[in-house]
Amino acid sequence: MTRLFNEPSAFADEMIEGFAAASARWVTAVPGGVVRSTRSSEDTVALVIGGGSGHYPAFGGLVGPGIAHGAAMGNLFASPSSQQVYTIAKTADQGKGVLLSYGNYAGDVLNFTEAQERLKAEGHDVRTVLGTDDIWSAPADRPEERRGIAGLLALFKIAGAAAASGASLDDVERIAKLTRDRTRTFGVAFSGCTLPGADGPLFTVPEGKMAVGLGIHGEPGIDEVDVPTADGLAEFFVSKLLEEVPPGVDREGARVVPLLNGLGSVKYEELFVVYRAVHRLLEEAGLTVVEPDVGELCTSFDMAGCSLSLLWLDDELEELWKAPADTPGYRKGSVAPQEHADVVVAAVEEQEIPEASDASRAAAQTISAAFDEIATAIDGAADELGRLDAVAGDGDHGIGMRRGAHAGRDAARAAADAGAGAQTTLLRAADAWGDRAGGTSGVIWARILRSMAEQLGDTSDVTRTEVAAAVSAARDAVVEFGKAKIGQKTMVDAMTPFADELSERVAAGDSLVDAWSHAAGVAEEAAQETAALKATLGRAKSHGDKSVGSPDPGAVSFALIGTTVSDVLAQHLEEDK
Known part of the structure; x- marks a missing residue:
């Protein structure tokens, strides 16, 4: 369990601050994460990695000569926000282009993609290569659906070495894709991890059993088997990984890099006992072992578990794997001397408050009051939302929603008090929510609020x-952005009936208070009905069967916000327009 923390919601921020102070030889803290504190003599392609915190040395611990130029660091087990990714990538770009690389998780994909689009619009050449090494998370014929876990180290190390060699962005991208396609990982756990302030672990494993196919965000395993001996686990790992030799690889005489990774609580000594057998089994299979790594390479907070990755080499990949690297959490060989660099972060322009009508300002005050109540409601539900999310996910939904709601509340209050209209107030809240929350919920709620804002004005009445229309536009934006459909056990299962009911009631002549109240009731009922559904989208899809019987946390939090706003409208709107 986690014993040392102050305020749980501030843990990631305080951890990053301490990490940067302790690792100043390699990194400098900037808004959103860290970048290198040094610069080589020649400008190169910049490798920017990232993901949620709680995986050290991934991701900040891999920033330094030979690997990454920057890392966007999200909250615990939550993807960094698009703003964080944008800031890190823009700061790290040396004019030779940027390669973004991260694990294949819904929130990371949404936020990194949004940042990439923004950077491209500004003229930056940006590419993406996802890590998809977890063989247990999807079949071999659907590799694009697989998660990225400890094999991410191989991807980052080789892409970083390619960049350091002076390769073009096209070549760095090509080499990164080849590394991804030649990396396979398989993991097990003996107990789950416990987030700061939580009463218990995200999942438990029966005595004498181990979870097979776990994720690195505290997701439970996909199967449970008896705990074997160390040699038995080694045989389990090797046999499973050798069942899937990457396309284009001739197994006879092949060269492989084994990465035996401890997930947080398994000690190095135990790992060495397991690796003893791994090494022997690989050689008996006719493989040549090249510069293996054993230790904590990509952790899951304090999870008791381990994983084995195999990187299947060719001549080019072998040379890059052996290339030197010097980062806080991973070192190999000896890198050339580096010069300290003064990091210049792009300044954030002060935004003026646009002119607004009295009617729109009044609506903004109602919006601000709604955010006050939303933050309070989420505070009260955060633990339950986290519990629901832990059933088939990583348990971070409550934390992310709390961070987002508080940031949205503060931004909305500041905007409304400064005389902003409804549109500007919602836009400021959207930016703050998305930036602070991160994760899937953060980027989606930012889209919701932004889409609603675009339908409203600062100088006209809010009817x-x-x-x-604003709610329907927000629903359409979420469906388009996340590609979710009714029945896939997501927020859309509550949001769609809410938007439809609201539009129908308003068209029938109901007041906004009555229409919203009815729609909120429909959303709440729909959210509870998701308990009967199997998750088929997002991070929970790997554990879809486990999700049956519990409602979707995103749908539940949406319904809670809908009900909360309904109460605020009833209190503030004396005369509906």
Whole structure:
């Protein structure tokens, strides 16, 4: 369990601050994560990695000569926000292009993609290569659906070495894709991890059993088997990984890099006992072992577990794997001397408050009051939302929603008090929510609020028709952005009936208060009905069967916000328009 923390919601921020102070030889803290504190004599392609915190040395611990130029560091087990990724990538770019690389998780994909689009619009050449090494998370014929776990180290190390060699962005991208396609990982766990302030672990494993196919975000395993001996585990790992030799690899005489990774609580001494057998089994299979690594390479907080990755080499990959690297959490060989660099972070322009009508300002005050109540409601539900999320996910939904709701509340209050209209107030709240929350919920709620804002104005009345249209636009934006459909056990299962009911009631002549109240009731019922559904989208899809019987946390939090806003509208709107 986690014993040393202050305020749980501040843990990631305080951890990053301490890490940067302790690792100043390699990194400098900037908003959103860290970048290198040194610069080589020649400008190169910049490798920017990232993901949630709780995986050290991934991701900040891999920033330094020979590997990454920057790392976007999200909250515990939550993807960094698009703003964080944007800031890190823009700061790290040396004019030769940027390669973004990270694990294949819904929130990471959404946020990194949004940042990439923004950077491209500004003229930056940006590419992406996802890590998809977890063989247990999807079949071999659907590799694009697989998660990225401890094999990410191989991807980052080789892509970083390619960049350091002076390779072009095209070549760095090509080499990174080849590394991804030649890396396979298989993991097990003996107990789950416990987030700061939590009463218990995200999942438990029966005595004498181990979970097979776990994720690195505290997701439970996909199967449970008896705990074997160390030699038995080695045989389990090797046999499973050798069942899937990457396309284009001739197994006879092949060269492989084994990465035996401890997930947080398994000690190095135990790992060495397991590796003893791994090494022997690989050689008996006719493989040549090249510069293996054993230790904590990509952890899951304090999870008791381990994984084995195999990187299947060719001549080019072998040379890059052996190349030197010097980072806080991973070192190999001896790198050339580096010069200290003064990091220049792009300044954030002060935004003026646009002119607004009295009616729009009044609506902004109602919006601000709604955010006050939303933050309070989420505070009260955060633990339960986290518990629901831990059933088939990583348990971070409550934390992310709390961070986002508080940031949105503060931004909305500041905007409304400064005389902003409804549109500007919602836009400021959207940016703050998305930036602070991160994760899937952060980017989606930012889209919701931004889409609603675009339907409203700062100089016109906010009518019930416009509100209904704004909610429908937000629903459409979420469906388009996340590709979710009704029945896949997501927020959309509550949001779609809410938007439809609100539009129908408003069109029938109901007041906004009545229409919203009815729609909120429909959303709450729909959210509870998701308990009967199997998750088929997002991080929970790997554990879809486990999700049956529990409602979707995103749908539940949406319904909670809908009900909360309904109460605020009833208190603030004396006369509906």
